[in-house]
Amino acid sequence: xxxxxxxxxxxxxxxxxxxxxxxxxxxxxxxxxxxxxxxxxxxxxxxxxxxxxxxxxxxxxxxxxxxxxxxxxxxxxxxxxxxxxxxxxxxxxxxxxxxxxxxxxxxxxxxx
Amino acid sequence: xxxxxxxxxxxxxxxxxxxxxxxxxxxxxxxxxxxxxxxxxxxxxxxxxxxxxxxxxxxxxxxxxxxxxxxxxxxxxxxxxxxxxxxxxxxxxxxxxxxxxxxxxxxxxxxxxxxx
Numbered sequence: 388x389x390x391x392x393x394x395x396x397x398x399x400x401x402x403x404x405x406x407x408x409x410x411x412x413x414x415x416x417x418x419x420x421x422x423x424x425x426x427x428x429x430x431x432x433x434x435x436x437x438x439x440x441x442x443x444x445x446x447x448x449x450x451x452x453x454x455x456x457x458x459x460x461x462x463x464x465x466x467x468x469x470x471x472x473x474x475x476x477x478x479x480x481x482x483x484x485x486x487x488x489x490x491x492x493x494x495x496x497x498x499x
Numbered sequence: 500x501x502x503x504x505x506x507x508x509x510x511x512x513x514x515x516x517x518x519x520x521x522x523x524x525x526x527x528x529x530x531x532x533x534x535x536x537x538x539x540x541x542x543x544x545x546x547x548x549x550x551x552x553x554x555x556x557x558x559x560x561x562x563x564x565x566x567x568x569x570x571x572x573x574x575x576x577x578x579x580x581x582x583x584x585x586x587x588x589x590x591x592x593x594x595x596x597x598x599x600x601x602x603x604x605x606x607x608x609x610x611x612x613x614x615x
Binding site for chain 1: 534543544545546549558559560561594601603605606607608
């Protein structure tokens with residue numbers, strides 16, 4: 388199975404400050420058509436996950452533009468330009484290039 | 500408004516069976532892949548199974564292969580997972596997920612507890 392490794396696993400951030408989460412895959416996530424199959428999700432406490440970013444860098448509808456995704460091949464990053472209180476929770480990267488689809492361990496963002 | 504409503508969770512003993520259902524609305528069900536993703540208490544996410552829009556392709560994670568069976572009824576906009584020979588380690592919230600190349604919709608989840 389493709390292993391997705393996130394870092395850090397815990398991310399204390401001051402309100403208004405930037406945050407960055409790294410995600411590395413054990414195999415390339417590039418498909419034969421050139422697309423890269425990597426999503427980012429956010430799960431607030433007690434809620435279902437919600438996708439934020441699809442195919443590395445595309446924001447889902449309604450996702451604030453302070454969220455951005457980047458990367459290629461096996462190395463990816465989710466950045467929050469200015470953290471707000473509603474951003475707390477766990478962030479997961481997920482690959483769907485290979486079966487089984489696999490998630491990273493999750494990065495818990497909390498406000499300092 | 501998109502809705503995915505799971506049902507069928509509960510408490511069962513090891514070795515018993517359970518069938519989860521998910522009723523979808525608010526999107527074009529017949530064009531979307533449907534999946535089940537689970538989350539053990541306090542743990543991360545695990546993609547369990549998925550099914551092609553026309554039901555022609557089904558895939559399972561190794562830990563449930565031979566025990567779980569995913570199916571769908573496009574006329575009812577519903578997806579199911581039959582879970583047999585349940586184990587303690589299958590205890591989790593099970594989420595129904597509908598997706599295509601652009602969309603990604605999640606239900607609220609249903610809790611399955613396997614315990615003696």
